Amino acid sequence: xxxxxxxxxxxxxxxxxxxxxxxxxxxxxxxxxxxxxxxxxxxxxxxxxxxxxxxxxxxxxxxxxxxxxxxxxxxxxxxxxxxxxxxxxxxxxxxxxxxxxxxxxxxxxxxxxxxxxxxxxxxxxxxxxxxxxxxxxxxxxxxxxxxxxxxxxxxxxxxxxxxxxxxxxxxxxxxxxxxxxxxxxxxxxxxxxxxxxxxxxxxxxxxxxxxxxxxxxxxxxxxxxxxxxxxxxxxxxxxxxxxxxxxxxxxxxxxxxxxxxxxxxxxxxxxxxxxxxxxxxxxxxxxxxxxxxxxxxxxxxxxxxxxxxxxxxxxxxxxxxxxxxxxxxxxxxxxxxxxxxxxxxxxxxxxxxxxxxxxxxxxxxxxxxxxxxxxxxxxxxxxxxxxxxxxxxxxxxxxxxxxxxxxxxxxxxxxxxxxxxxxxxxxxxxxxxxxxxxxxxxxxxxxxxxxxxxxxxx
Amino acid sequence: xxxxxxxxxxxxxxxxxxxxxxxxxxxxxxxxxxxxxxxxxxxxxxxxxxxxxxxxxxxxxxxxxxxxxxxxxxxxxxxxxxxxxxxxxxxxxxxxxxxxxxxxxxxxxxxxxxxxxxxxxxxxxxxxxxxxxxxxxxxxxxxxxxxxxxxxxxxxxxxxxxxxxxxxxxxxxxxxxxxxxxxxxxxxxxxxxxxxxxxxxxxxxxxxxxxxxxxxxxxxxxxxxxxxxxxxxxxxxxxxxxxxxxxxxxxxxxxxxxxxxxxxxxxxxxxxxxxxxxxxxxxxxxxxxxxxxxxxxxxxxxxxxxxxxxxxxxxxxxxxxxxxxxxxxxxxxxxxxxxxxxxxxxxxxxxxxxxxxxxxxxxxxxxxxxxxxxxxxxxxxxxxxxxxxxxxxxx
Numbered sequence: 001x002x003x004x005x006x007x008x009x010x011x012x013x014x015x016x017x018x019x020x021x022x023x024x025x026x027x028x029x030x031x032x033x034x035x036x037x038x039x040x041x042x043x044x045x046x047x048x049x050x051x052x053x054x055x056x057x058x059x060x061x062x063x064x065x066x067x068x069x070x071x072x073x074x075x076x077x078x079x080x081x082x083x084x085x086x087x088x089x090x091x092x093x094x095x096x097x098x099x100x101x102x103x104x105x106x107x108x109x110x111x112x113x114x115x116x117x118x119x120x121x122x123x124x125x126x127x128x129x130x131x132x133x134x135x136x137x138x139x140x141x142x143x144x145x146x147x148x149x150x151x152x153x154x155x156x157x158x159x160x161x162x163x164x165x166x167x168x169x170x171x172x173x174x175x176x177x178x179x180x181x182x183x184x185x186x187x188x189x190x191x192x193x194x195x196x197x198x199x200x201x202x203x204x205x206x207x208x209x210x211x212x213x214x215x216x217x218x219x220x221x222x223x224x225x226x227x228x229x230x231x232x233x234x235x236x237x238x239x240x241x242x243x244x245x246x247x248x249x250x251x252x253x254x255x256x257x258x259x260x261x262x263x264x265x266x267x268x269x270x271x272x273x274x275x276x277x278x279x280x281x282x283x284x285x286x287x288x289x290x291x292x293x294x295x296x297x298x299x300x301x302x303x304x305x306x307x308x309x310x311x312x313x314x315x316x317x318x319x320x321x322x323x324x325x326x327x328x329x330x331x332x333x334x335x336x337x338x339x340x341x342x343x344x345x346x347x348x349x350x351x352x353x354x355x356x357x358x359x360x361x362x363x364x365x366x367x368x369x370x371x372x373x374x375x376x377x378x379x380x381x382x383x384x385x386x387x388x389x390x391x392x393x394x395x396x397x398x399x400x401x402x403x404x405x406x407x408x409x410x411x412x413x414x415x416x417x418x419x420x421x422x423x424x425x426x427x428x429x430x431x432x433x434x435x436x437x438x439x440x441x442x443x444x445x446x447x448x449x450x451x452x453x454x455x456x457x458x
Numbered sequence: 459x460x461x462x463x464x465x466x467x468x469x470x471x472x473x474x475x476x477x478x479x480x481x482x483x484x485x486x487x488x489x490x491x492x493x494x495x496x497x498x499x500x501x502x503x504x505x506x507x508x509x510x511x512x513x514x515x516x517x518x519x520x521x522x523x524x525x526x527x528x529x530x531x532x533x534x535x536x537x538x539x540x541x542x543x544x545x546x547x548x549x550x551x552x553x554x555x556x557x558x559x560x561x562x563x564x565x566x567x568x569x570x571x572x573x574x575x576x577x578x579x580x581x582x583x584x585x586x587x588x589x590x591x592x593x594x595x596x597x598x599x600x601x602x603x604x605x606x607x608x609x610x611x612x613x614x615x616x617x618x619x620x621x622x623x624x625x626x627x628x629x630x631x632x633x634x635x636x637x638x639x640x641x642x643x644x645x646x647x648x649x650x651x652x653x654x655x656x657x658x659x660x661x662x663x664x665x666x667x668x669x670x671x672x673x674x675x676x677x678x679x680x681x682x683x684x685x686x687x688x689x690x691x692x693x694x695x696x697x698x699x700x701x702x703x704x705x706x707x708x709x710x711x712x713x714x715x716x717x718x719x720x721x722x723x724x725x726x727x728x729x730x731x732x733x734x735x736x737x738x739x740x741x742x743x744x745x746x747x748x749x750x751x752x753x754x755x756x757x758x759x760x761x762x763x764x765x766x767x768x769x770x771x772x773x774x775x776x777x778x779x780x781x782x783x784x785x786x787x788x789x790x791x792x793x794x795x796x797x798x799x800x801x802x803x804x805x806x807x808x809x810x811x812x813x814x815x816x817x818x819x820x821x822x823x824x825x826x827x828x829x830x831x832x833x834x835x836x837x838x839x840x841x842x843x844x845x846x847x848x849x850x851x852x853x
Contacts, residue, residue: 016651024623031619032653034565038534057651058553060634067631067649074619074653076561077554083527084565087483088534106585107550110503114524118479118531137647138553168520183581194584196504198521292626 009391011051016075039400047407051093086119093429109161121204121428167197204428206438223249234264267368270405384419464783486532492799493814496540501525533566540821542571556610568656568820576600602641609637613649674728728782734762736789737797767801
């Protein structure tokens, strides 16, 4: 019996802040003009991408107490921007990263549901948690949440959102409710809120829930709550381990093993001729990690300005002045043990003969898929064959043209091999991801009856 | 001085359709074709009629999709009309509101406004998990929220993105500032996470008498103390019907109200009069249409001008001499919007009191408002002055 052919799906992550976006190339456009978002989303839709994904920023990044000035910065509010993109796209999913800590749950649920109805069932919520007082300085409640409680708190917020989305009965049709649903109260350690269902359900029932988070706690949270997980494991071997772990956790959470779709983030560098690959990759990396970025990266770990540091020379011989790194440059360095990491970097650099810039390129950028469309397709085939990922969330290194080669060259190659669809299978994001009904809208019988054979743990 | 008279049309959404998004797109496009200055989007975060007794009433309507999102959804498919959502601002996060509205302004290339609403309704507070604000404190809170949002918008100077390849700097951090707003109930550090919006400051509408810093106020035009022709209205509304014979009285009231407001407002604040309307259309009289229960009218005290389109042309022509604009509430969206574009706006243009916005105009431009300077803008040193000082020092 032959294994059924699986397909690879693609999502695209429009990076809001990151050194991975090359802003100094001549073909680099605005990071914030709506036109850049429109072009990228429409190109993705032409390439039959499953989802268009926006991150969220709640405080502008800082470097050693001053605004970080080397990376792209400035991004729109995700849900508002996706509402605008909803009217210039038709089938692609619209994923908004939204923090559970600095949004009021019922208000957030209402806005996500509004986007879901407006877009004809294409909305998703990428659930993230933040808990530091530094971010809290922009919000009414300040930094009120302990790091240890971030997931129990997030579970509360999701539970409230689902109450809002489930509040209106299915038989409400034609814009008229037979009766207005009764208000509900939700009282926990974190919230005492009063809500009421006021909107009709979207065609996909609920917005799809995405989650990223690689700790054991984060993985369990995803296994209990999410429908798609963004992972950092994009190479075959770690991806296989990750999939086995996630599927075991998903089963343990009482869900079918394939209930949680896996989309690692990945960078693609497509060239026309195999002989260009090495040069193109080097060009991209050197534009991502400029000499200034390399120095700032080291300063961030050391916790001090190092004005005389030569990016082409070795790491400082003295240890960092801090033991634990802070939050101000985003998740990359969160609570990293600075002295330990510095020693490991120094050893690694000596062993490989790396300059600071070489080191930063190697520790801060992904390997990515690089080569001709045919070579990349060769690399992707085992993923399709084994099903260890459901798709890749592509982080383009160029805005807005960063998907052009992928859509024009790689997608047709994958289609020819039968591992990429030739049309969207459905109208909603939930259909296109092959997801079941939202978790709170299934009966136990539904779940058992619909476990596909292919979902067994590898 | 030639004054721009603005015609804003309220596009209340109607979810009695399988495809609310296409309905919103349709009416927004119809408004742009008609040539109105701007469209507004009413909002209330809880269900309409959610008060006592509503639960037992059959046929209750759904609530509205978030107004800022509805406005954003029509931004890329329109090019000249202003987009003005109602935003309830007492309990939300001011930082989020600032970036949401900046995003609307960016996506619409500078056509965003907002109606800053301070409704101390306990049900709105409850959904945010907060105790209700006493009505006496609501306006002070709104003033704080507006000030914080204006501060956040200005945190990036217009030329903060420099993309300086030589130094590797994307931003000039001396041109990005902390808002550092501290109010009675909240504080916002800043800076914004999105650059300064195209208009610098999207246009802020509010109630006359508010302590908030407003660009424009909305003033209801009413005909109080009049017997309601009950046969023509459903029981839930207090609106009064006005016809051609009522124009002198309406105009007199408008003039009085505008003059009174003008004395209390900061100079340059626009005054927009709010008015319902229902026009005879396709052989059906507006009064007959209003009598039909299926066409809902709104539960407010605003006058509804009815009759032939020329009645509205006459009233608006006269209003243009006293007020800066009008926000019109169509009794029924489609027929009334049609008549507006077919007869009313051409009539106003013919009399020279109204100009439709041009593609690419910002809402500020359409309303005749200046683009505000940035409160954080560093005072650029005058190169000649510094030369003079250098020369002075050298002597």
